[in-house]
Amino acid sequence: LFLDSQGLLDSSLMASGTASRSEDEESLAGQKRASSQALGTIPKRRSSSRFIKRKKFDDELVESSLAKSSTRVKGAGSVESGRCSGSEPSSSEKKKVSKAPSTPVPPSPAPTPGLTKRVKKSKQPLQVTKDLGRWKPADDLLLINAVLQTNDLTSVHLGVKFSCRFTLREVQERWYALLYDPVISKLACQAMRQLHPEAIAAIQSKALFSKAEEQLLSKVGSTSQPTLETFQDLLHRHPDAFYLARTAKALQAHWQLMKQYYLLEDQTVQPLPKGDQVLNFSDAEDLIDDSKLNSLLPFHFTSELTVADRRQKREIRQLEQELHKWQVLVDSITGMSSPDFDNQTLAVLRGRMVRYLMRSREITLGRATKDNQIDVDLSLEGPAWKISRKQGVIKLKNNGDFFIANEGRRPIYIDGRPVLCGSKWRLSNNSVVEIASLRFVFLINQDLIALIRAEAAKITPQ
Known part of the structure; x- marks a missing residue:
């Protein structure tokens, strides 16, 4: 009997537990259904009961926060009542709310215009400040003070630093923007x-003088010796005419x-002298004595001149020593060119601008x-x-034949045929030599080469 009563008690407890659990699930399901109906945009989605959640990206976090704000606005009655009752939403509910805006379903039309308006308003001042980066607050204050003093933008452009x-056009555009552009x-x-305040005081002290101020100052005589008390008295007698920052x-x-x-009023501009009395620049230059100038030169300047003179003499001496090494003469080709060959020229490499005379073997x-x-x-x-730097070598053999050997990385083209690095080719009269898009014509002094061949033939039998 005791076992039977214990079994009945366990079965009744299990039934009551399942009933209470089913009632809790029904209440939660009813709250979810009510919130989804209140939102109208969150569809019913299947969610996993796993505890592991994936990380949210920045855009999802922003959208989930917007979705939560929209739920507060639209479904305030149902959601707030559920929260006030003390039942916190489960993890599956949080997952649904956070993931719901990532679906392609368009959001409700009510919060969207307000959101776009807020974004536009926040971006507009940033764009304005970005466009007006050259004009600083000190420049604006200088511009306003100067215009109020002179009423002339041209004078402001010339007199204000x-x-x-800034160009005159930029000054005008900035002034009109300060007047008529509210932003x-x-x-x-x-x-x-x-x-x-110190920066403002420094800017105000640089304000231009108006015509009324200059007119009052011009009344002070040029022959008198005015002191600070004189100008202080002038400030006291005309407080309205002078700028507030004047001292x-x-x-x-x-x-x-x-x-x-x-x-000043009592001053007159002296006219320039006329006739021969005017001293021009050339006359003043003729009056300068060079010997006196040289004696007045500083020591370091004279030392630099001596060093430069010594360097130039050394370069001239080196060029004179290299004269005997120059076996090839370079002449510029003009319309009336000199004859290509003489008694010492073996061959000529003629280009478009210059010609090279070959006088050694x-x-x-x-x-x-x-x-x-x-x-x-x-x-x-x-x-x-x-x-x-060393592209090739042209040699004259004892039999009177010319050969070119390529020692550079790029090929040399002889009459269109490439001569690669390490190879050589025989040059004939009027051969076209092309080296890196530079073309030359190789001309041979036939008379001198004939003499060389004749001498070589006489030496060979012996």
Whole structure:
């Protein structure tokens, strides 16, 4: 009996547990259904009951936060009632809310316009400040003070020194923007309010003088010796005419400047002398004595001159020593060219700009550098950066035949036939030699070569 009663008790507890669990599941399902109906955009999705969750990307986090804000706005009654009842949403519910906006279903039309408007408003000031990067708050304050003083943008452009160089058109556009563009004027005013008081005082001290101020200063006589008390008294007698940041010292400095340029009332500009009395530049140069100038030169300048003179003499001496090494003469070809051959020229390599005379039995071709001196510098003919420093060698054999050997990396073309590195080819009269797009005609002095062949034939039988 005891076992039977215990079994009945266990079965009744299990039944009550399952009933309570089914009631909780029904209540949760009803809350989910109500929230989904309130949102209207979140479809029913299958979710896994696994505890492992994948990480959210930045865009999903933003969308999930927007979805949560939209649930607060639209489904406030059902969601808030569920939260106030003390039942927190399960992990599956959180997963549904976070993943729901990533579906391709379009969002509700209500929050979208407000969102786009907020984004546009936040981006607009950033674009404006990016476009107005050259104009600083100090420049704006200088511009405003100068225009209020002179009422002339041309005078402002000529007389005010801004932080960077602005053209007259840029000054005009900036002034009109400060007047008529509400966004730019608002940003400029906010930036000017943030300036330090000392910076504002320094900017105000640089304000241009108006015509009324200069007229009052011009009344002070040029022959008198005004002191700071004189200009301080002038400030007290005309407080409305002078700018608020003017000081007696600033007035004295400007008065001295006006006196220097003959702008005071009791001053008259002296006319220039006419006739032979005017001293021009050439006459003044003739009056200079060079011997006196040389005696007044500083020591370091004379030492530099002596060093430069010594260096030039050394270069001239080196060129004179290399004269005997030059076996090839280079002449520029003009319309009336000199004859190609003489008694000492064996052959000629004629190009479009220059010609190279071969006066020894062996010459080297290539590109001359500071460390590498060769007989035929092809860079005189044209662009030779693709030519090796020692491109080839032309030799004259004892039998009177000319051969060219390629010692560079690029091939040499003889009458269109390539001669590769390490190979050689026989040159005949009027052969076309092409080296890195530079073309030459090889001309042989037939009379001199005939004499060489005759001498070689006489020596061979012996």
